[in-house]
Amino acid sequence: MWRLLVLLQAVVLPAQLCEVPEEVAAQARTMSARLLGLAEDPAWEANPSIYVALRLADDHDLAFEAQYLARLKDAFQGPHSTSPQAAGQPKRPLPQPHAAPHGRAPGAHGHHRSAVAAGKRGRPSTGRLALQLLALRAACQPLDAGAEGHLVTRLKYSLETDWTGSQRHGHPLTNYYQYSLGILALCVQRKQVREEVIRRLLAAEQQDRFSLGHGHAVDTEAMAGLAFACLDQAQLARGALASELQEAVRNVSRKLLQAQGHDGFFGNVFSTPLAMQLFIATNTCESELAYNRARAALLQSLDNFTNPMAISQLLPALYGRSYLDIASMHCQGERDTLQPIRPVTQPPGPGNITVRLVVECPKRLCHHHVPYNQSVSVPTGSSLLDVLEAASKQGRHAFTFKTQDSLYGPFLTTVMKVEAKWQERRYWQLLSAPDTRLQTGIADYKPHDGETLILRLSKW
C-alpha cells in the first residue's frame, strides 16, 4: 500500500521533483535583475543566450525583452545575411562586469580586436544559429515565414558542414558543445533531425571524445545529455535509436555525478549549472543528493557570476528549469515585475599591483621557448586584459597581442605575433604560476599583487 502511494505520487506530481525552495527563488530573482542591468546597455551586441535566460525566468521586463528580441532578429536579417560578427565588423563585445580601471571606453583598447563567434568562415557558427533558434522559440515566435524559417535550414546545413571537420580532424569544425546545442535547438523546435546526425553525437559520447585537452568535458557532456534527453522526450526517435538515447542519458548522468568534486561542483563552478539542467530535464534532482550539494555550492559562489554569458547559463538552473522547457513556453500571463540591478563601476586603485607576465611557446613554433618574461605594474583592481595592455605599452620589451570578440568576451588569439591556430587545435591557455588554469577569461580575471601569469600556447 505504502509503495503504491509513493508510486502514485510520482505519477501525479512529476513536476515537483525539481522544486525550487523560496530562498533559492529569491537568489534567482536577484541574478535575473543583474542580468537585466547588464543587458540594458544598447551599445552592446545582443546575445541570444541572455535572451533565453531572461525568458526562462519567473519575473520579466516584457518591454525590454521585446526590444532585445528585435535587436537579435536584426542581427540575423535576410536569408543570406551574416551576423554583424560574421560580416567581420568590429563590434563591441558584451559588457564586462566592471569598466577597465583606467576608465577607457570599451573598444578603445590599444590592441587589435576582431570577431570570433562566426569563426573565419564568415558565417554564424552552429552554436550561434542554435542559440538564435532557442531564443525565437522562447519568444513564442512562429518560424514558418522568411528569415526565421530559413534558420532551421541554415542550422541543419551548419551541422553537416561542422561534421566535415570531424571526418578530417576527428572532431566537428566548431566543437561538440556547439554540435550538441545545434541538435538541442532543432529538437526544441520539434524539427526532425537526421538519424546519422544523432548517431555521430551518440558515438562521440560513448567513446568519451568530449574532453578538450584541459577540462571543459562537463559543459559538453551536459549539453549533449540535454540534446539526448530532448530527442527522447519529444519522441523524435524510434526503435533501437530511442533506447540508445535513453541509455546515453543515463551514461551522461553517471559521468556528471562522477565529475562532482569535494567542493560540490560538477566540474567547476561554471559547468555546474549546465549539469544541473540535465537532472532538472530528466526530473532526477531530488533523488540525487548530489544535486542538492551542487546547488548549495553554487549559491555560496554566486559572486563568481559577473560575466553576462555565465549568468545566462546559470539562471535557468536556479529557477529549476532546463532548455527543454523552452519547447512548452506559452508566453502568457507572465509577471512583468523585474527591475534591473545595474553594475557598479569600480574606481581604480588605490595604489598599484605588480604582476609578472610570462609567455611560453613550444620552440618549434617560436624562436624562444619563453619569448616574454617581465614585471608589469597596473592599478589595483585591474583585469588581466589591463595587464596585457600595460605590457604592450611598456619599454623596450614590447609585448603584443590580439583578441577576438565572443559571447563570453574577448578571447586571446595571438601573442607575440604567434596566432593559436584553430585547425591545429591550439589556443593560448591562461594560467597562474606554477600550473593553475584560470577559470575566467582575460577581461574577467583580476590578478593579485605578486602573482605570475602565464600565457601558454597549448593543444586542446
Ligand code: B12
Ligand atoms: C569549446 C570551449 C573552449 C575551446 C574553444 C575552441 C573550440 N574548440 O571551439 C578552448 C579549449 C580553446 C577554450 C579555451 C578557454 N576556455 Co573555454 N569553453 C568552451 C566551451 C566548452 C564551449 C564554447 C562554445 O563553443 N560556445 C558556444 C558559442 C555559440 O558561443 P561563442 O561565444 O560563439 O563561443 C566561442 C567562445 O565561447 C570562445 N571561448 C571558449 N572558451 C572561452 C573562454 C573565454 C573566457 C572567452 C572569452 C571565450 C571563450 O570559443 C567559442 C568558439 O568560438 C565553454 C562551455 C560553456 N559553458 O560555455 C567553455 C568556457 C566558455 N571556457 C572557459 C574558459 C575559462 C576558457 C579559458 C579561459 C581556459 C584557460 N584557462 O585558458 C580558455 C580561453 C583562453 C583565451 N585564449 O582567451 C569557461 C569560461 C568561464 C567564465 N566565466 O569565463 C567555460 C564556461 C568552461 C568552464 N566551465 O569553465 N574553451
